[in-house]
Amino acid sequence: MRGPVVQRPTVYAALTCTALLLTATACSNAKAEPPLDRTPPATPAGVTAQAGSATSVHVMWNPASDDRGVTGYEVYEKGKRVKTVVAPDTMVDVDRLAPAKAYSFTVRARDLAGNLSAPSAAVPATTPAPTPDDRTPPTTPTALRGKVNGSGAVTLNWGRATDAGGGVTAYDIYQENSRIHSARGTETSTRVEGLRPGTVYTFTVRARDAAENSSKDSNSLDLKTAPGPGQGPSTAPTALTATARTSPTGERTVVLSWTQPRTGGEIQEYQLYLNGRFATTIAWGAPPPGPATYTFTVTDPPGTRYAVKLRAKLPDGKWGDFSASRTVTTAG
Incomplete structure (x- = not known):
């Protein structure tokens, strides 16, 4: 005659945390959730705004820092967001503006968690009066020259351009046919930052007027930034x-x-x-x-x-x- 069936408790290889263990320490195989990121990025600095034409303003700023990385920037005009920029870009053209009008811009940095920095200091810009039927570009900037400022920046200088239609409103700095910087139409010198160490850059400058006409390229200028720590000699042709x-x-x-x-x-x-x-x-x-x-x-x-x-x-x-x-x- 078969005896009674004895129900034995099942023994698991991986035991769950007991109430006693929970009071002493966390379960060893439990994964801790990463802490929520509530720290906003640093406030962007070095913000500039300059009219590029009668209906546009070029806004630039220095890269902001964040403990987990900046993902983008928001540009505001008197508290209203007008542009969103994806990092690492640090400049944008705000267009569809009214001619001969004063504006004020601020920039905020945004991180992956959506935290926004405090607004930057406000910078003013006034669009010039329109120049109807102006299709004549400015003259070409001359004698582009420059010097290297360490491993991440250069200073450029050029001869002033002229424009018969209403004056030069901006000088655009190009590197390999891509605009990377702009200076005011009254300036003939600028500093370009955010460059890579030990890298050859080829710069040209174009003058731009209020009707968005651009001059031809200036002479090209090759500048090589200083090498970074531990970086060997250049291997560039x-x-x-x-x-x-x-x-x-x-x-x-x-x-x-x-x-x-x-x-x-x-x-x-x-x-x-x-x-x-x-x-x-x-x-x-x-x-x-x-x-x-x-x-x-x-x-x-x-x-x-x-x-x-x-x-x-x-x-x-x-x-x-x-x-x-x-x-x-x-x-x-």
């Missing part, structure tokens, strides 16, 4: 030139020439970038003697402008620093 040519049959080409960097080994491969994007890999079976050259065919319409730069594949397999950028316009 130097003396890059870009020449547009058209064959008797109408084929349009661009001829590049440059001096290879000294890396202690052979370089047999380069990456070519056009307008900031990777275009092709240049490779040789053996390193070319003396200056390296490369010719590529272009199919875009005559008058197309390209920004060209290179970087070498180093003997250790890594890609080196970028060369200075060169601009070239294809001929007809």
Whole structure:
């Protein structure tokens, strides 16, 4: 005769926390939730606002800091939000404004948790009167020159431009065809910050008037920021030139020439970038003697402008620093 069935308690390999353990310490396998982020970012500093035309104002500021990182910025005009900017950008054009009117702007930083900093100090800007039917651009800024200020900034100077329609309202600083900074139309010098250590930058300046007409580029200027701590010598190709040519049959080409960097080994491969994007890999079976050259065919319409730069594949397999950028316009 079968005896009574005895119900034994099930023993689990991983025991839950008992009331006694909970009073002494947290369960060892429990995951603590990260604390809520209630700390706002630092208030943006260095805010400037300058009229770029009769209907727009260019606002800039210095990057703000946050214990977990700044994700964006909000620009306000007299307390009303008019623009939202995604980090790391620190400038924006506020447009659709009224001509000949005074404005006041502030900037607030925003973090991943949505915390907003306190508003920056308010900065004023007054749009100029409109200049109807002004289609004549200002003259080209001249004699662009500059100096490096450590590993993250440069100071630029240029000759003043003129404008017959109502005066120069702003000078726009370009790096590889991208506007990265603006100065007032009354200024002929500015400081550009937020640059990377040990990097070659190619700057040009354009003058702009109240009708948003922009001048041609000034002369280009190459400046290399100081290396950062522990950063070795530059591995960028130097003396890059870009020449547009058209064959008797109408084929349009661009001829590049440059001096290879000294890396202690052979370089047999380069990456070519056009307008900031990777275009092709240049490779040789053996390193070319003396200056390296490369010719590529272009199919875009005559008058197309390209920004060209290179970087070498180093003997250790890594890609080196970028060369200075060169601009070239294809001929007809």
